Amino acid sequence: MTQSATGSNPSPFSSLSVGPITLRNRFIKSGANENMYRKGFPTKALLEHHRDLAAGGIALTTMAYAAVAKVGRTLPDQLWLRPEVLPDLKAITDAVHAEGGKISLQLTHGGSFVTSIFLPHRTISASGGLNLAGLFHGNILQRPMKEKDMALVTQQFADGARMAREAGFDAVEIHMGHGYLLNQFISPLSNQRSDEYGGSAENRARFPARVLAAVKEAVGEDLAVIAKINVADGVRRGATAEDAVVTAKVLESQGADMLVLSGGRNVESTWFMFGSPMNQEEFAKIFKYKPLQRLLMKAAAAGTPKGLKFREMYFEDYSRKVRAAVTLPLAYLGGVKSLDNAEKAMAEGFDAVAMARVLLHDPALVNKFQDGSVRQSGCTSCNACIPQIYNQAGTYCVLNEPLDPAMNEVRASGLS
Numbered sequence: 140m141t142q143s144a145t146g147s148n149p150s151p152f153s154s155l156s157v158g159p160i161t162l163r164n165r166f167i168k169s170g171a172n173e174n175m176y177r178k179g180f181p182t183k184a185l186l187e188h189h190r191d192l193a194a195g196g197i198a199l200t201t202m203a204y205a206a207v208a209k210v211g212r213t214l215p216d217q218l219w220l221r222p223e224v225l226p227d228l229k230a231i232t233d234a235v236h237a238e239g240g241k242i243s244l245q246l247t248h249g250g251s252f253v254t255s256i257f258l259p260h261r262t263i264s265a266s267g268g269l270n271l272a273g274l275f276h277g278n279i280l281q282r283p284m285k286e287k288d289m290a291l292v293t294q295q296f297a298d299g300a301r302m303a304r305e306a307g308f309d310a311v312e313i314h315m316g317h318g319y320l321l322n323q324f325i326s327p328l329s330n331q332r333s334d335e336y337g338g339s340a341e342n343r344a345r346f347p348a349r350v351l352a353a354v355k356e357a358v359g360e361d362l363a364v365i366a367k368i369n370v371a372d373g374v375r376r377g378a379t380a381e382d383a384v385v386t387a388k389v390l391e392s393q394g395a396d397m398l399v400l401s402g403g404r405n406v407e408s409t410w411f412m413f414g415s416p417m418n419q420e421e422f423a424k425i426f427k428y429k430p431l432q433r434l435l436m437k438a439a440a441a442g443t444p445k446g447l448k449f450r451e452m453y454f455e456d457y458s459r460k461v462r463a464a465v466t467l468p469l470a471y472l473g474g475v476k477s478l479d480n481a482e483k484a485m486a487e488g489f490d491a492v493a494m495a496r497v498l499l500h501d502p503a504l505v506n507k508f509q510d511g512s513v514r515q516s517g518c519t520s521c522n523a524c525i526p527q528i529y530n531q532a533g534t535y536c537v538l539n540e541p542l543d544p545a546m547n548e549v550r551a552s553g554l555s
Contacts, residue, residue, distance in 0.1 A: 425529045
């Protein structure tokens with residue numbers, strides 16, 4: 140194993156074993172909503188996006204937001220897993236493998252976080268009541284999940300993982316952060332249950348752990364099973380770093396192969412997730428003809444701390460607490476913008492680093508780190524890329540050339 144200049148710490152360019160797979164280095168493309176789907180099918184734009192990341196040196200690229208059920212989507216064009224999409228998914232995994240990379244499929248269910256689709260029934264969640272996220276599109280109320288709901292969703296995650304295996308993915312990442320369904324159980328912001336799935340941090344992690352165990356049983360000998368969790372929600376009465384420690388221990392006991400450490404919630408604390416304020420000017424452009432969406436985005440941004448400015452490694456203090464509590468591999472996420480940051484993460488005991496915005500800016504950043512041509516990303520942390528999840532051409536860095544909308548209209552496999 141290659142060693143870094145610091146001596147005993149592994150180099151970010153050394154290999155890493157994650158469950159049954161081996162990564163060529165310690166750099167991971169974090170799952171980030173690409174909006175490169177049409178009618179629930181992946182597009183050529185998505186294939187090129189992940190091919191470019193693999194060609195640029197990333198060891199494991201994460202294909203974001205594959206809903207395990209049609210009602211688990213948050214956006215109308217979003218992928219949901221079913222046999223018809225397998226040729227398109229296989230085209231993408233083949234493209235990544237041809238560049239020497241590996242690819243993970245992010246498995247998700249939105250639960251009550253359904254922002255752009257109207258559902259003619261109450262959305263499911265840990266608890267019932269008003270659905271703040273659903274106000275975007277008229278899903279005003281949510282209902283608490285019952286045992287039959289939990290059994291169904293658990294089966295859907297396991298079935299989704301099996302489809303990922305059939306499509307050639309090397310790993311699955313179960314999304315347990317950011318306010319999606321499994322996080323609605325983990326976070327006290329959403330979970331007011333009084334049964335065995337509510338109350339203590341251990342109880343709140345019980346259903347997500349049940350899902351992970353089912354996925355592990357379904358594909359664990361063939362695919363790495365990763366979970367993405369919050370190190371904290373970032374707001375009062377939300378989950379804390381101490382809660383994250385409990386969640387990490389519970390998931391470790393159920394056989395998770397790696398945890399990706401993120402933070403923040405899509406509604407209550409988006410600023411915490413990205414370590415900086417949202418770009419309201421860019422959101423206004425995207426929602427130019429959607430006044431309700433503009434109003435709701437401003438309302439969501441109202442809780443941003445005054446004077447907040449981006450700083451690198453902004454989840455470092457929270458993530459250290461998780462690192463000290465568990466032994467399974469951990470991917471540090473949050474403000475990694477330089478090779479120095481990656482080396483620092485290795486020195487602090489993290490096994491990998493996960494990045495998103497800097498790789499939208501430059502998909503070849505890892506290769507440039509390795510050949511010594513750059514040590515610092517040119518990403519300005521302006522957050523103008525974030526509103527592009529609503530861009531019909533797909534998510535991109537506004538410092539680069541705009542994407543070709545035509546690429547986002549053709550299925551990844553070339554099928555019509």
